[in-house]
Amino acid sequence: MTVRVLVAKVGLDGHDRGIKVVARILRDAGMEVVYTGLFQTPESVAVAAIQEDVDVVGLSMLSGAHLTLAPLVVEALRERDSSIPVVVGGIVPNNDVADLKAAGVAAVFGPGASDEEIVGAIASLVPPAE
Amino acid sequence: MEVERAYDRWRRDYDAAKLRRPSFATMSGVEVDPVYGPTDGEFPGVYPYTRGIHASMYRTRLWTMRMFAGFGTAVDTNKRFREIIAAGGTGLSTAFDMPTLLGLDSDDPMSLGEVGRCGVAIDSIDDVRDLFRDIDLSAITTSMTINSPAAIMLALFVAQAEEAGVARQRLGGTLQNDILKEYQAQKEFVFPPRQSMRLVRDTIAFTAAEMPKWNSVSVSGYHIREAGSTAAEELAFTLANGFAYLELAREAGQRVDEVAPRLSFFFNAHIDFFEEIAKYRAARRIWATWLRKHYGATDERSWQLRFHTQTAGVSLTAQQPENNLARTAIEALAGVLGGTQSLHTNSMDEALALPSEKAARLALRTQQIIAHETNVANVADPLGGSWYVEALTDEMERQAEALFAELMQMGDGSMLEGCIRGIEENWFQRHIAESAYQLERAFNRGERIIVGVNDFLDGNEAEDLELLRITNEDERKQVARLATVRQRRDDDAVRRARERLATEAADPDVNLMPALIDAARCEVTVGEMMTSLAGVFGRYVEVPVL
Numbered sequence: 001m002t003v004r005v006l007v008a009k010v011g012l013d014g015h016d017r018g019i020k021v022v023a024r025i026l027r028d029a030g031m032e033v034v035y036t037g038l039f040q041t042p043e044s045v046a047v048a049a050i051q052e053d054v055d056v057v058g059l060s061m062l063s064g065a066h067l068t069l070a071p072l073v074v075e076a077l078r079e080r081d082s083s084i085p086v087v088v089g090g091i092v093p094n095n096d097v098a099d100l101k102a103a104g105v106a107a108v109f110g111p112g113a114s115d116e117e118i119v120g121a122i123a124s125l126v127p128p129a130e
Numbered sequence: 131m132e133v134e135r136a137y138d139r140w141r142r143d144y145d146a147a148k149l150r151r152p153s154f155a156t157m158s159g160v161e162v163d164p165v166y167g168p169t170d171g172e173f174p175g176v177y178p179y180t181r182g183i184h185a186s187m188y189r190t191r192l193w194t195m196r197m198f199a200g201f202g203t204a205v206d207t208n209k210r211f212r213e214i215i216a217a218g219g220t221g222l223s224t225a226f227d228m229p230t231l232l233g234l235d236s237d238d239p240m241s242l243g244e245v246g247r248c249g250v251a252i253d254s255i256d257d258v259r260d261l262f263r264d265i266d267l268s269a270i271t272t273s274m275t276i277n278s279p280a281a282i283m284l285a286l287f288v289a290q291a292e293e294a295g296v297a298r299q300r301l302g303g304t305l306q307n308d309i310l311k312e313y314q315a316q317k318e319f320v321f322p323p324r325q326s327m328r329l330v331r332d333t334i335a336f337t338a339a340e341m342p343k344w345n346s347v348s349v350s351g352y353h354i355r356e357a358g359s360t361a362a363e364e365l366a367f368t369l370a371n372g373f374a375y376l377e378l379a380r381e382a383g384q385r386v387d388e389v390a391p392r393l394s395f396f397f398n399a400h401i402d403f404f405e406e407i408a409k410y411r412a413a414r415r416i417w418a419t420w421l422r423k424h425y426g427a428t429d430e431r432s433w434q435l436r437f438h439t440q441t442a443g444v445s446l447t448a449q450q451p452e453n454n455l456a457r458t459a460i461e462a463l464a465g466v467l468g469g470t471q472s473l474h475t476n477s478m479d480e481a482l483a484l485p486s487e488k489a490a491r492l493a494l495r496t497q498q499i500i501a502h503e504t505n506v507a508n509v510a511d512p513l514g515g516s517w518y519v520e521a522l523t524d525e526m527e528r529q530a531e532a533l534f535a536e537l538m539q540m541g542d543g544s545m546l547e548g549c550i551r552g553i554e555e556n557w558f559q560r561h562i563a564e565s566a567y568q569l570e571r572a573f574n575r576g577e578r579i580i581v582g583v584n585d586f587l588d589g590n591e592a593e594d595l596e597l598l599r600i601t602n603e604d605e606r607k608q609v610a611r612l613a614t615v616r617q618r619r620d621d622d623a624v625r626r627a628r629e630r631l632a633t634e635a636a637d638p639d640v641n642l643m644p645a646l647i648d649a650a651r652c653e654v655t656v657g658e659m660m661t662s663l664a665g666v667f668g669r670y671v672e673v674p675v676l
Binding site: 020033 | 248
């Protein structure tokens with residue numbers, strides 16, 4: 001089964017170079033990628049993820065608001081009884097990784113993460129087809 | 131013979147120039163000439179300015195060391211500004227936070243988590259008062275990196291300066307105000323492109339008439355490059371946008387020679403040393419040639435491309451962050467050898483966070499070392515005549531001209547229309563995304579080595595740097611400041627100012643600057659002004675493309 005990923009930009013951060021490059025890397029790896037565009041809210045991401053029936057949500061965050069916004073996306077999904085895992089990529093200081101994981105973020109990719117690392121981590125979050 | 135005249139012209143201007151020192155020599159005492167090359171070649175300060183826009187270049191005045199700063203509340207940033215001035219910085223450059231860049235007030239629900247984080251939060255004239263407290267705005271030039279709300283920020287700045295007793299005529303500085311590249315790369319847009327261009331037109335006309343020391347637009351390739359373009363794409367898209375603003379002003383009835391000298395440029399200094407130098411040289415030559423031949427400018431100042439440079443944020447690595455000092459020094463040197471008018475050097479910790487005070491000081495020191503220890507500023511265009519650099523300069527120009535031809539075709543002979551259609555049809559974004567992807571491929575295949583990231587990894591486990599932390603406390607402080615303003619101001623005056631703004635926005639023949647300055651004085655917030663304008667202009671929603 002093809003892995004489906006929603007990649008999303010939450011909040012006001014307009015840096016979209018990373019998300020576009022990662023989207024192509026995931027597609028190159030055979031995944032289906034949905035991108036809902038800039039300036040999304042945690043709620044709009046959760047709704048889109050559920051509607052699109054994706055396996056993983058990937059947030060790209062470069063403005064420093066990750067500690068505020070990423071947990072809200074996890075919360076918005078869980079409030080809707082969804083267990084879709086959320087991963088974060090972007091500018092995230094090492095000290096913040098534990099906080100993000102404590103808030104339910106499944107994986108964090110910092111600058112310089114390799115294609116294999118990202119693809120592998122996302123694939124490992126998807127339960128094998130029954 | 132024209133070539134002979136270039137030398138004569140240069141000689142005359144150089145001899146008349148005031149110099150920083152009576153003579154210039156190497157460390158070992160060898161006297162050096164102001165510029166080298168055959169007398170029938172090109173000279174700095176002479177059309178087409180490939181070798182620099184001034185005859186004496188840095189012998190008269192070093193570049194402006196303009197450090198970009200802004201975080202937290204206006205009070206915090208004011209403190210950093212005064213530190214920069216005390217450390218020898220010669221210009222200010224304001225970084226605004228994301229909500230301000232998108233014209234949202236700090237208490238807007240969308241601002242949550244972003245207030246004061248990437249720059250300073252500015253909601254009203256009250257914040258601008260604190261931002262420039264105890265700084266003499268008639269003595270230092272100020273650059274404001276803001277685009278969608280650029281006209282509003284200019285209005286706030288003028289209103290505040292006049293309140294502090296500095297007439298608008300005496301204000302020197304630059305408004306970034308380059309909305310086209312927002313749709314192409316930076317993505318901080320609010321209104322649709324054509325409506326946004328009306329605001330740009332109004333600021334160009336207003337500053338031309340009332341602010342003789344003000345640069346109305348800083349046409350910026352920096353963000354295009356950071357978004358992933360090649361050097362030639364950065365060069366071509368930026369100059370095309372510059373041509374578009376000229377055409378915009380010309381359509382509004384201004385003469386090219388009235389507008390062109392007020393446009394300045396802003397380029398990236400990436401890590402490929404010679405390619406960057408070639409890019410700056412090509413930029414000057416292309417601008418001069420197009421202004422003179424295509425746009426019919428006759429004022430020499432219109433032909434001279436002035437630019438600010440910033441070292442490449444994307445070249446910095448989170449791994450072994452001290453390595454970034456070396457990268458930034460090399461990039462800064464490219465900017466200087468390329469003849470930049472001002473320079474911002476990034477701090478080593480910027481792949482991780484906004485710069486700490488210590489890191490920002492080291493970045494400024496890097497410029498001071500280049501300026502005062504290396505002697506590279508003694509000779510104009512020291513790489514001119516290098517076969518490699520000249521060939522690369524020609525190649526940059528050739529690639530840029532090919533992209534101009536495509537844009538001109540898209541715009542049926544109008545660069546303004548070509549740039550807007552290129553935005554509407556995602557032409558720019560496709561180019562930039564493709565180049566970014568190719569760079570990433572090269573990195574991932576190991577063809578492009580980034581030290582500390584995909585090779586030379588020893589030391590990656592070292593302790594973290596001391597980083598600047600922006601807490602949510604700043605956000606709470608700013609929201610409280612804004613609440614005070616909202617409470618104490620005259621609500622009737624606010625309502626009237628907003629009504630005037632909406633009425634005038636609906637009439638495309640009116641210049642909106644006076645209404646914006648009036649609104650600024652009445653303590654109308656940035657978010658309120660933007661909302662009033664959006665009621666008339668609408669809001670832009672990008673069609674997401676991958």
